[in-house]
Amino acid sequence: MDKSNLLSSSPVRYFDSTKATLNPGEIGLITAKKGLGKTSILVQFGIDTLLKDKAIVHVSFDQKSSNVISWYSSVLSEICKKHKVDVDELNSELVRNRTILNFNQETFTLPKVVNTLKALKESGIELNTVIVDDLDLSKVDCEDLNCFCEFISSAKINAWFSYNCESETLEDTLPAEKLEKFAAVAHLMQEPKCVSLTILKKGEGKVPLNSKTLLMTN
Numbered sequence: 514m515d516k517s518n519l520l521s522s523s524p525v526r527y528f529d530s531t532k533a534t535l536n537p538g539e540i541g542l543i544t545a546k547k548g549l550g551k552t553s554i555l556v557q558f559g560i561d562t563l564l565k566d567k568a569i570v571h572v573s574f575d576q577k578s579s580n581v582i583s584w585y586s587s588v589l590s591e592i593c594k595k596h597k598v599d600v601d602e603l604n605s606e607l608v609r610n611r612t613i614l615n616f617n618q619e620t621f622t623l624p625k626v627v628n629t630l631k632a633l634k635e636s637g638i639e640l641n642t643v644i645v646d647d648l649d650l651s652k653v654d655c656e657d658l659n660c661f662c663e664f665i666s667s668a669k670i671n672a673w674f675s676y677n678c679e680s681e682t683l684e685d686t687l688p689a690e691k692l693e694k695f696a697a698v699a700h701l702m703q704e705p706k707c708v709s710l711t712i713l714k715k716g717e718g719k720v721p722l723n724s725k726t727l728l729m730t731n
Contacts, residue, residue: 522596531699540673541673544699550701552581552647553727553728556584557729558673559644560607567641569640626661631664642673686698
């Protein structure tokens with residue numbers, strides 16, 4: 514299937530316009546209060562990577578794998594509507610490059626995630642993007658975060674995290690020693706007419722979300 518039209522009109526193109534796109538080896542962070550749409554943003558990043566025929570690993574520390582799969586199905590369905598693409602056919606193609614993992618933070622640390630990612634690479638999976646959803650970064654040791662960052666850098670891939678945080682200022686998001694590890698930071702906030710994604714670090718500007726689909730728009 515030719516995915517070029519879907520890729521060129523991907524919701525992530527609106528995010529690209531803010532200049533906050535990650536380079537290989539960098540990690541980014543999406544913050545918001547719980548339930549505002551962080552997972553939707555991460556899934557849009559994930560689908561954008563899959564449309565490039567590249568592999569992703571989505572690690573969830575809060576939702577069951579079945580719930581994450583539902584997010585991918587819902588977002589992909591909305592993207593396909595504009596182009597009248599058979600979502601089932603496209604989904605069956607994209608899932609070949611998608612791995613979804615579900616862990617409990619009380620028993621599974623970031624170094625263990627790194628070991629899992631290394632095992633996937635050794636099995637022949639060429640990773641491009643890693644998504645770490647709903648990890649409570651306030652409970653993550655700096656040493657563990659460093660371990661993850663070093664792997665992402667050495668593997669020359671990128672990673673996006675989400676984190677429950679209501680602060681609209683960069684300085685109040687995380688302690689400086691953790692915040693410096695993130696090349697890009699963006700915050701979701703409720704505005705009078707929509708939810709918007711405001712860039713706090715790397716790039717500038719904001720991207721509104723469609724109130725019904727939660728897809729990034731203009």
